[in-house]
Amino acid sequence: MYLFVINPRSGGGMGERAWRRAEECLKERQVEYEALRTGSSEGAGREVERALSRRESWTACVVVGGDGTIHSVLPTLRSRGVPLGIIPAGSGNDTARGFGVPKQTEAALDIILGGSKTGADLLVGAGPEESEAATLTSVACGFDAQVAVNVNAGWYKPLCNALHAGRLAYLIGILHTLMTYKPGRAVIVCDGKKHAFENVWLASVCNLPSYGGGLLIAPQAKPEDGLLDVCVVHGCSRLQVLRLFPTLLKGSHVSLPFVTMLRGRRAAVSFDESRPAIADGEDLGGASPDVRCEPGALTVLTPRPGGD
Ligand SMILES: Nc1ncnc2c1ncn2[C@@H]1O[C@H](COP(=O)(O)OP(=O)(O)OP(=O)(O)O)[C@@H](O)[C@H]1O
Numbered sequence: 001m002y003l004f005v006i007n008p009r010s011g012g013g014m015g016e017r018a019w020r021r022a023e024e025c026l027k028e029r030q031v032e033y034e035a036l037r038t039g040s041s042e043g044a045g046r047e048v049e050r051a052l053s054r055r056e057s058w059t060a061c062v063v064v065g066g067d068g069t070i071h072s073v074l075p076t077l078r079s080r081g082v083p084l085g086i087i088p089a090g091s092g093n094d095t096a097r098g099f100g101v102p103k104q105t106e107a108a109l110d111i112i113l114g115g116s117k118t119g120a121d122l123l124v125g126a127g128p129e130e131s132e133a134a135t136l137t138s139v140a141c142g143f144d145a146q147v148a149v150n151v152n153a154g155w156y157k158p159l160c161n162a163l164h165a166g167r168l169a170y171l172i173g174i175l176h177t178l179m180t181y182k183p184g185r186a187v188i189v190c191d192g193k194k195h196a197f198e199n200v201w202l203a204s205v206c207n208l209p210s211y212g213g214g215l216l217i218a219p220q221a222k223p224e225d226g227l228l229d230v231c232v233v234h235g236c237s238r239l240q241v242l243r244l245f246p247t248l249l250k251g252s253h254v255s256l257p258f259v260t261m262l263r264g265r266r267a268a269v270s271f272d273e274s275r276p277a278i279a280d281g282e283d284l285g286g287a288s289p290d291v292r293c294e295p296g297a298l299t300v301l302t303p304r305p306g307g308d
Contacts, residue, residue, distance in 0.1 A: 001058055002033040002085070002112070003051055005044070005073055007065035010090045012161025018089040019064045021105045031113065041282065044072040049080075058082050060301055062112055066090015067137055071280035074134040074298065078122060083299040085112040091157065091166030091213060092281060094137050098208030098223060099302045116304050119296035120223040123207050123279075135279040136298070138211050138218070139289040141269045142202035143181050143233070143241070145276040147173045147212070149283055167213040174245055178238060185272040190230060191264035197234040201241055203269045204231045205291055209251070211281070218261070219251030226295035230262040230269075266292040 008016035019035070026033055036051050038044040052058060061077055062085035063070045070086065077084055087108045088096035099118065101108050123135040140148070151157050151173035160169035186200040197203075204211070206218035206229045218229035233244065236258035247253040254261055267290075269277075274286035 001055060002031065003048070003058055003061045003082075004033055004035045004087075005048055005061060005063050005065070005069070006035060006037045007044075007063075007069040007089070008037055010065035010069050011166065012091070012158050014089040014161070015065045015069070018087050018105045022064060022087055022109055025106055025109050029113070038069070038072070041068060041072040044069070045076055048073050049076045052076065052080055052082060060085040060112060062087060062301075064089050067092055067095050067280045068282050070095050070136060071282050074122065074136060074280075078134050078297050081299070083117055083301055085301040087112070091161055091169060092211065093166075094208060094210045094213065095280070097210055097214060098137065099300050101302065111303050112301050114304075115301050118224060118300050118302040120298045120300045121207055121226060121228075122294045122297040123205060123228060123291040124294045124297065125291045133279065134294075134297070135207065135291065136223070137208045137280050138204050138206040139277065139279045139284075139291055140202065140204040140211065140217075141277040141289055142186075142200060142204075142271065142275045143177060143183070144202045144204060144212065144217070145278040145284075146181055147177045148278045148281050149276050150177050152281075152283070170212045170215070171245075174242075178242055183234070184275070186232075186234075187270050188230060188232060188262065189268045190262045191266055195232075195260070195262065197232055197260070199235045200271065201233040201236065202231070203233075203271075205229075205267045205269065205289060206231065207293065215245070215248040216251030217248060219254065220261075220263075223300075224296070226293060227263050227265060228267055228291065228293040230264075230267050232260045232262070234258060234260065266290075
């Protein structure tokens with residue numbers, strides 16, 4: 001039995017459309033499922049918990065939505081040990097991208113019904129409820145978080161989603177934020193070692209390689225290596241930051257002199273002055289992220305190795 005958790009609003013309504021298509025396929029293939037439409041991130045965890053508690057065993061909990069919707073069910077799936085399936089229907093879909101889940105609903109459904117299971121690490125501990133918060137893609141602090149906050153609140157996100165150009169919304173957000181953001185001093189403690197940086201634009205703690213719709217912020221990050229990767233951009237001008245963004249498409253920014261990459265099992269980021277932070281694209285407010293990598297904390301349904 002599968003539980004489908006649908007965020008009808010994700011991807012500017014793509015969630016509802018993807019679900020309609022998925023439901024047709026499930027009926028055609030006579031798959032047993034329950035469907036749960038969730039209205040907000042706040043209530044979703046509890047609703048999913050209630051739905052899952054009605055049965056002893058579930059094949060998987062499948063999220064029809066984007067990274068934010070996946071984020072909302074992580075604590076429940078982590079504690080219950082129920083595998084996560086993904087039907088990508090968000091603007092960025094970096095979780096799906098990180099696990100090789102295709103955008104097309106039918107192809108994603110094939111993986112849910114006949115793919116492999118992969119043990120994935122989670123970043124645990126970010127946010128106000130220390131023990132419960134779990135993140136799958138990245139916890140970002142500074143400029144990139146400000147971009148996400150601006151994109152989520154911006155008039156251009158619904159427009160770009162309607163045009164099926166989710167990535168364009170992030171590009172507009174980058175330009176918009178670049179004009180107003182002020183870098184600051186930050187300390188990153190990684191596995192107990194203190195790294196102090198001046199003029200820090202961003203510090204992102206990553207479990208998957210991309211965020212923001214395919215920007216390869218930590219190209220070496222692997223969700224099954226038991227480690228987190230930290231990308232710090234510091235000591236550079238506004239123009240250099242602007243020129244950094246195209247390099248994120250290939251991940252070649254890692255060799256720039258104003259980019260420092262760290263790797264470890266735990267990382268804490270603190271700016272002298274509070275900065276916005278996001279986890280899986282969801283706003284954490286001005287929290288200073290302090291996360292550890294929990295190896296294999298989640299099972300994800302992924303394509304079969306080698307494909308077929
Ligand atoms: N389970 C949920 N049900 C309904 N709404 C949710 C849920 N989880 C999060 N949300 C809200 O819906 C918004 C959009 O969801 P989501 O993040 O999945 O899609 P997106 O922003 O279009 O895509 P992406 O995060 O992949 O860029 C979130 O930012 C959040 O405010």
